[in-house]
Structures are given as C-alpha cells and as structure tokens.
Amino acid sequence: MSDGQSFSQRKNFVAWIGLGVSIVALALKYAAWAASGSVALKSDALETIINVVAAAGGLWAIRLAERPADDNHTYGHYKAEYLSAIIESAMVLVTALMIAKAAYDGFLHPQELHSPWIGILLNSAATVINLVWGLTLMRIGRSMRSPALEAGGHHVLSDVWTGFGLVAGLMLIPVTGWHWLDPVIAALIALNVLRVGWEMLKQSVSGLMDEAPDLDTLSKLNEIIAQKAIGAIEAHDIRIREVGAMTFIEFHLVVPGTMTVSVVHDICDRIEAGLRAELGRCVINIHVEPEHKAKNSGIVLAHATRTVENADMTA
Structure with missing residues (x-):
C-alpha cells in the first residue's frame, strides 16, 4: 500500500468516526430536548443536526479530494475540502438564524420545563463526548493538514463550549424559577454559532483564494x-x-x-x-x-x- 493510499484511508476512517459521534450526540440532545421541552436544548439539538450533515459532507469531500489528477483536473481535486468547509460554514450560519428564531419564539411564549435535570444530564453526556472528539479531530486535522477535518473540529468544539454554558444556565432554572433564562441561553447560543460560522467561512475562503501560508x-x-x-x-x-x-x-x-x-x-x-x-x-x-x-x-x-x-x- 502506498503512502498516499494509507493517508487517504486514515482520513476516511476519521471522517466515518466523526459521522458516528455526531449521530450519537444528536440522539442524546434530541432526548434531552424531548424530556425537558427547553428552547435552549432544542437550539442545541438543531446545531447538532448540522454537525451530522457536515460530517457526511466532509466524508464526501475527503474521498473526492484524494482522487488522482485527471485530464479535467490536472492539479488534482484537493480543493474539494475547502468547498465542503464553505458549505458547512454556510449551514452553520443558517443554523444560527434558526436558533435565533427559536429563542425569539421562547421570549414570546415562555414555557415551564418538564424534566430539566434529565435534560441536563443527557446534554452533559453529549457535551463530554463532543469534547473528547473535538480535541481529537482538531489534532488529527492539523497533523493531516485537512481543512475538512479541521473545520469539523472547530464546529464540534464550538458545540462543546455552547454545551458547557447551556448546562450551567439550565441548572439555574429549576433552582431559581427564572424561566426567562431558557430563551436567553438560546439567544446566546445563536450568537456563538454565528461567530463560529463566520470564522470558518473566512478560513475556507482564504484557502480557495490561495492565500500565502504563515x-x-x-x-x-x-x-x-x-x-x-x-x-x-x-x-x-x-x-x-x-x-x-x-x-x-x-x-x-x-x-x-x-x-x-x-x-x-x-x-x-x-x-x-x-x-x-x-x-x-x-x-x-x-x-x-x-x-x-x-x-x-x-x-x-x-x-x-x-x-x-x-x-x-x-x-
């Protein structure tokens, strides 16, 4: 097996793991939202749906990028990863708008949480899984110099920081009875997702424009x-x-x-x-x-x- 084939297989293996982790996290976060009825947890689940779609798109981009050069692409297909990263960035930005809409609805129609502690526990489990995977994905993406894997790592870690803030905020609601915190947390999640999407978009466009390295x-x-x-x-x-x-x-x-x-x-x-x-x-x-x-x-x-x-x- 050549070094190029081994390299490609490692990237594909990592991408498949990423897809599996995203699906597990989505299942936990959906269960957290269903158990609690929290707008903030619903927002977090919406973001994780994008993680699953992005992981599938990243897998496609990696497979395409590793194709050898041909008559129509004499320099190879390497930029496919940047296209995937740009699409993922755009999806993240759209997700931010969806979360903002959910937060707005929560302000207009506040609801009492059903089983907040169950939702918090399930979401915490998903956050821990994402933390381990996000750090691993960032390290692997940088070592392999893969824009798709590194963009995926950034996205997963943004989900982690969101998850920590989300859990901390939701723990206050059953203790204090401040139900208005739920849509506030959702709005903060929307702002964080918007920031991450913008940073990912800038980095991907720089790659497509052949920006000089550091x-x-x-x-x-x-x-x-x-x-x-x-x-x-x-x-x-x-x-x-x-x-x-x-x-x-x-x-x-x-x-x-x-x-x-x-x-x-x-x-x-x-x-x-x-x-x-x-x-x-x-x-x-x-x-x-x-x-x-x-x-x-x-x-x-x-x-x-x-x-x-x-x-x-x-x-």
Whole structure:
C-alpha cells in the first residue's frame, strides 16, 4: 500500500468516526430536548443536526479530494475540502438564524420545563463526548493538514463550549424559577454559532483564494532551499500555496552557466527531498536559469557566488 493510499484511508476512517459521534450526540440532545421541552436544548439539538450533515459532507469531500489528477483536473481535486468547509460554514450560519428564531419564539411564549435535570444530564453526556472528539479531530486535522477535518473540529468544539454554558444556565432554572433564562441561553447560543460560522467561512475562503501560508512556513521553506541548494547562485520568485494536504511550490533557481545538467539535477533533487521531508506532500516546480538571470533577491547564496568567481578566475 502506498503512502498516499494509507493517508487517504486514515482520513476516511476519521471522517466515518466523526459521522458516528455526531449521530450519537444528536440522539442524546434530541432526548434531552424531548424530556425537558427547553428552547435552549432544542437550539442545541438543531446545531447538532448540522454537525451530522457536515460530517457526511466532509466524508464526501475527503474521498473526492484524494482522487488522482485527471485530464479535467490536472492539479488534482484537493480543493474539494475547502468547498465542503464553505458549505458547512454556510449551514452553520443558517443554523444560527434558526436558533435565533427559536429563542425569539421562547421570549414570546415562555414555557415551564418538564424534566430539566434529565435534560441536563443527557446534554452533559453529549457535551463530554463532543469534547473528547473535538480535541481529537482538531489534532488529527492539523497533523493531516485537512481543512475538512479541521473545520469539523472547530464546529464540534464550538458545540462543546455552547454545551458547557447551556448546562450551567439550565441548572439555574429549576433552582431559581427564572424561566426567562431558557430563551436567553438560546439567544446566546445563536450568537456563538454565528461567530463560529463566520470564522470558518473566512478560513475556507482564504484557502480557495490561495492565500500565502504563515511566516513560519515561509521562513522554513527559505531555510531548506538555502541549505540544500549548495552550488547554486540564488533562488528567487518563490511562490507557495497550500491546498488541503498538498503544498504547491515553485521558484527560479540560478546556477552557473558552466554547470552540467547532471549536477543541476542533483541540486534540484536535494531541494525537493528536503522540502518533502519537512512539509510533507508537495508538488515542486523549479525553473533553472543561468547566472546572468540573477536578480540579487530572494535567497542569495554567497558561497555559490564565490564558486562562480573562482571558476571565472581559473578559466
């Protein structure tokens, strides 16, 4: 089994687990709402329905993103994960509006809770399950550089923080008799879901627009090229974009005009091996140029320049 196949199977396995966890959490939260009649618990259950749909969509996106390049998609299908994340973000925003509507109805028609402690207990169980899974999903999504898995982790954790606040607020209602807290909590849930959806949407759009990675990644890239490009003169016009788990890198490598094709090829191989060892799965395009194309910008390799000068003196 190739590394690519193993990687794809791990992502699919994680996505399937996520779908199962979402269904279990939904069942617990629906039971909590049915037992208590709480508007806040109904709002929480509505959000979890989106979790289930999003988990199914993320599974589809991961399977599509791992398809090999073809004649119609010569760079692969990696951006499918960003599309899934954007759809999930939009669904989260719609859910926020639905929850806000439920909270408004609760203000207009307040109701006494039926069995609040049973609802609180069931919802707490779902929250604990989501906490464990959300933290796990975030860690796996980052290690696999999967936008779909990481977006799912953000969504699940937003559900967790909502759940903690929800449980704490609902515990006050049977103690104090403040039934107006129920729709207030639902309104706060709507605001939190709206915030999370907006953050997810911004992150997904950045990926689709090929936004440059963070400065640490760029610095690491330059450092690897400088270390591995011994014998070259400079590397300039460096561009990098991350699409899901794949990194696309391209730059111009200036070498002495007297250098043989074989030596240049070895330099490029060293650079590519170093980049893949550090950054993982990469598509690397290196455009080789002679020394008169040097721009004295980008990564200037002084030791290589001295080599060229020595070669000129010998000639």
